[in-house]
Amino acid sequence: MHPGVTPLVEVEDLHVHFGAARAVDGASLQVAPGEVLALVGESGSGKTTLIRAIQGLQKPTSGEIRVEGTPVDNRSRRQIQMIFHNPAVQMVFQDPTGALNPRQTIYEIVAEGLRIHGQPKDEAERVAQALSRAGLRPPERFFQFYPHEISGGQRQRVVIAGAMVMEPRLLLADEPVASLDASIRGEILALMRHLVDDVGLAILVVTHDLGLAWNIADRVAVMYLGRIVETGPTEQILDDPKHPYTRALLSVVPETREMEQQILVGEIPDPARIPEGCRFHPRCPLLQSGTLPAEISGRCPTDDPGPLAVGATSAAACWAVSMLAADG
C-alpha cells in the first residue's frame, strides 16, 4: 500500500474471543482504495470471524477497526450497528441462489438497499447503473425477471449489483465463486477485477482458493489460527512464499505440480488450545526437517514470534525467516 493513502479499512491487533477460544488473536490488516486483498486461510483460521467483525456483526474483544479513518468504539453497540449500515461497506455472499429472494424481481432485489437507506428520487437510474456495472446490459431488460429466469452467472451478477447500488468503497466477499461452476467462476472474477480497475472499488476477499488470489488480488494475507502469519504482494507470496505454512499450502495446490508436496499432518488445532510458542510449530515441516540451527529450533516451541507489525507490507511471522534474514 502506498504511504500517505488513508486505508479504507484498518484492523489493528484485533481479538475476538468466544470463551477460551481465541478465534481472532491479534490480527492486523489494511485495505487501500482501489486494491484487492485476498485473505487466505483454512476453516478454523478465523477469517470469517474477522470479516464479520469488520461488518459489525461480531463484537471485538479488543483491538481497533477503522473504516475510512474513523475509529469505531468497540464498546458501543450503536456505533457497531452504524458501521454495519455504512453503505460504504457492502457484502457479497457465497451462494447467489440463497442470497436472492425468489419472489422479488431483479429490480426490487437491487433497489432494496436503497430503500432501506431512504428512497432516493433517482432510484430507477441507480438500479439501472448498478446492473449495468455488474455487466447486465441493457439493464432495463432484467428489471422484471425473477431469479429463476436468469442463469447462475447472472444471479451472482445481480448479487454484486445489489451491493454496487449503494456505491460502496469496499466490498467484502466471502468465497464469492466457491459454489459456482468452473466456467462461471472466471467471468465473476473478471467482473470483480473490472470494478476495482474502473470504479476504484476496494475488495477484501476471503477464500481458500489460491488460484483466485492469482487471478485478481494485489496483495495476499495468509491467516492461521487467528493471526495473519504472512502478508505481501501476490506475486511474492505465491511465487516465493517465506512462511513454512504458506509454502505448504502452495505445494498442495493441484495447479502447481512442480513443487514437492508438503502435506501437513492433522488439521488446524482448536482455537481454545492454541499451541505455546509459534502457533504453527507442532505442524511445521521446516522445524520437523531438523535442518534449523539450534538457536532457532529452540525458540519455536517456546517463544511466540508475535503478530506481524501493524502496517507491514511484506512480512512473515516465523523465527526461521526473521533470524536467517538477520544473519544475511
Next chain:
Amino acid sequence: MSEPLLSIRDLTITYHGHGEAVPAVRGVSFDIERGGSLGLAGESGCGKSTLANSLLRLLPAGTDVKGQIILDGQDVLNLSPGGLRAVRWTSGAIIFQGALHALNPVQTVGDQIAEPMLVHETAASDSVARDKAIDLLRRVGLPAARADSYPHQLSGGQRQRVLIAMALACDPHLLIADEPTTALDLMVQAQVLALLDDLKQERELTLMFITHDLSVLTYACQRLAIMYAGRIVEEGPAWDVFAGPSHPYTRALAAAFPTIGDVSSRMAPSGLGGDPPTPGNLPQGCPFHPRCPLARDECLVAEPELRSSGIGRSAACILV
C-alpha cells in the same frame, strides 16, 4: 491386455417426471482398466453423477437405462436382485459427496463401517466386523477410539475419511468417488487425495473420480473424460487433456483454474459465458455451440461424434 474392470457401452439414461422425458446421459461409452483411474469432469447437470449412480443401479425407480454396463465381469443392467446385492459394495463402492449427509447421525461410525460387512456377509461375526472396522479407521488415518464417535463429533475431513473406510469395508475392486473433496480445505483435500492414491496402490483399486475441478482430477487420475450435456466430449490421458485440450469446452474449463506463476493468467481470470443447456431442451447441432467461441454455421447442422484427436485421445468437435 486383460479385460477392463469396467466397460460401458452406449449408455443412455432418461428420467421421466412431470410427463416429460429428460435425457441425462446420451450414449456414453468408455472402459477403465484394472488398476486404472478415470476422472469424469463437467458442470452441474452434465450427467456425471447420474452416470456414477447408474453403475451400481442406484437411480430412482422408473428411470430408463439403456446400453451395457459390465463391471467385474457382471452385466449390471441384467442382474437379479441377489446378484446386484453382491456387486454393490464388493465389486464397486461409492464414496458419496457431502460427508455429513451421507452418514447416519445416530449411529457410531464404527457400527456404520461394520454394517456393510454384516449385510454382505463378508465378516463372519459382529466382533470380526468391528475389528475390521477399527483396522480400516486406522488405515484412513483415524485413531481406533474414533469408532465410538458419532458423525457430528468429527471434522469434515475426518467424516470424509470415515466414508472412505466404509466404502472399503467389503474390499471393492472399483471405488467411485463423487466430489470427495469439494467441501474440504486445501490441505485436507491434499490429505484425502494422498490417502486415496496410497489405497489405490496398496489394494490395487480401480478409481473413478467425479468433480467439476479439472485440476484435482488431473492430479488424481491417469485419464480424463469431459462431459457436456450428457455426453463425453473429450477423453484422453489426464495431463495431456488438461495441458493441451482439443475441445473448446475443455479449454474453457481448464483455463478456469489458473496455473499459479503463469503470467498470462495473472490479473486475467478466464471464464465462459452462459449456462449449460437444460437436458430436456438441448440446442440443435453441437449442444455447446451457443457458448462456443469458435462456433460456425456447420456446428448447427449435426451433433459431432467423438473422433481421434491424438494418441489415445478423442474429442467431439468438427474443428478437431
